[in-house]
Amino acid sequence: MQDKQVELYEVGPRDGLQNEPKKIATTDKIALVNSLNEVGFSLIEATSFVSPKWVPQLGDASALMAGIERKKGVRYAVLTPNMRGYEDARNAQADEIAVFGAASEGFSQKNINCTIEESLERFRPVVKAALRDNIAARGYISVVTHCPYDGAVPAQAVLDMAEAMLDMGCYEISLGDTTGHATPETVSALLDVVAKKLPPKILVGHFHDTRNRAVENVMICLEYGIRKFDASVSGLGGCPFSPGAKGNVSTKLLHDKLTEKGWHTGLDRQALERSEALVAQMGITPR
Ligand code: HMG
Ligand code: MG
Numbered sequence: 693m694q695d696k697q698v699e700l701y702e703v704g705p706r707d708g709l710q711n712e713p714k715k716i717a718t719t720d721k722i723a724l725v726n727s728l729n730e731v732g733f734s735l736i737e738a739t740s741f742v743s744p745k746w747v748p749q750l751g752d753a754s755a756l757m758a759g760i761e762r763k764k765g766v767r768y769a770v771l772t773p774n775m776r777g778y779e780d781a782r783n784a785q786a787d788e789i790a791v792f793g794a795a796s797e798g799f800s801q802k803n804i805n806c807t808i809e810e811s812l813e814r815f816r817p818v819v820k821a822a823l824r825d826n827i828a829a830r831g832y833i834s835v836v837t838h839c840p841y842d843g844a845v846p847a848q849a850v851l852d853m854a855e856a857m858l859d860m861g862c863y864e865i866s867l868g869d870t871t872g873h874a875t876p877e878t879v880s881a882l883l884d885v886v887a888k889k890l891p892p893k894i895l896v897g898h899f900h901d902t903r904n905r906a907v908e909n910v911m912i913c914l915e916y917g918i919r920k921f922d923a924s925v926s927g928l929g930g931c932p933f934s935p936g937a938k939g940n941v942s943t944k945l946l947h948d949k950l951t952e953k954g955w956h957t958g959l960d961r962q963a964l965e966r967s968e969a970l971v972a973q974m975g976i977t978p979r
Pocket of ligand 2: 707
C-alpha cells in the first residue's frame with residue numbers, strides 16, 4: 693500500500709439492504725453488486741447466510757451469489773453466523789466469510805440469540821472449516837463503544853473478543869459502532885486499549901452514521917494506524933436488532949472527506965455515483 697492509501701470495503705448490499713423493510717427483487721440486488729464491481733473495491737460484502745426468519749430481506753442469499761458477475765480482483769464476502777450458514781456460503785462460492793459477535797451480552801442475545809461465550813463456540817468450527825477450505829474469515833465485533841441494551845461497553849470486552857476471534861483464525865477484525873453513538877473520544881478510549889495491543893493493520897473501522905460523527909471517528913482511527921474502513925453505497929444500512937441506528941458511513945462521503953485530506957482510496961467516484969443512482973432508482977433511501 694502506498695503512503696496515505698486507505699482501503700474502503702463496500703458493505704452496502706449486506707448491511708445496507710438487511711434493514712430495508714420493502715422487499716427488494718433479487719435481480720435489483722444483483723444489479724447493485726454488478727454496478728459496484730465497477731467502483732474499484734477489493735471487497736464487496738454481498739449478503740448474509742442467516743436465518744430468513746430473522747432477516748427476511750436476505751433470504752435470497754444463494755440466488756444472489758449465483759447471479760452476480762464475479763470481477764477479477766474483487767472478493768465477494770458474506771456473513772455466516774453458524775455452520776449452516778457456512779455450508780450454504782461455501783456452496784454459493786463466497787470468497788470470504790465473516791463471523792459476527794458482540795462486545796455486550798445484551799446485543800449478542802438480541803442479534804444472534806446466544807451469549808458471547810456460546811457465540812465463540814459457534815464461530816470456532818465455522819472459521820476452522822473456512823480455513824480448511826481456503827476461505828478467509830473476518831471477525832466482526834458489534835457495539836464496540838455503546839450497546840442499545842447494556843449502555844457503555846468496556847474496551848477490554850472488545851479486546852477479549854478480538855483476541856478470541858484472532859485465535860480461532862480470523863485474519864481481520866472489524867470494529868462495529870453498530871448504533872452510531874461513538875464519538876472521537878470514545879473511539880480514542882477504545883483504541884487506546886485495542887490498537888495498543890493488536891496491530892492496526894488487522895483492524896477495520898465500521899461506523900454507522902446515526903449522529904453524523906462517522907467521518908470524525910474514521911479520522912481518529914487513522915491516527916492509530918488503521919487504514920481499512922467499511923462503508924456503504926448511499927449511506928444505506930442499519931442492523932434490524934439495533935433500534936434507531938442509521939446506515940453505515942456513505943462510501944462517497946468518506947471517499948470525498950479522505951481525498952480532501954490527501955488520502956487515496958483508489959475508487960472511481962463516477963462509478964460510485966452510478967451505483968448511487970441505481971440505489972435511488974430502486975427506491976431505497978437511507979434512513
Ligand atoms: P436461532 O433461532 O437461535 O437458531 O437463530 P436455531 O439454530 O435455533 O435455528 C432456528 C431456525 O433458523 C431453524 O429453522 C434453522 O434451520 C434456521 P426452523 O427449524 O425453525 O425452520 N437457521 C438458518 N437458516 C438459514 N441460514 C442459517 C440458519 N441458521 C439457523 N444460517 C441465528 C440463530 C444466528 C441463526 C439467528 O439469530 C440469525 O440468523 N440472526 C441474524 C442476525 C443478523 O443477521 N444480524 C444482522 C447482521 S450483524 C450486523 O448488522 C452488525 C454488523 O454490521 C457490525 C456492526 O454494525 O456492529 C456486522
Ligand atoms: Mg453494521
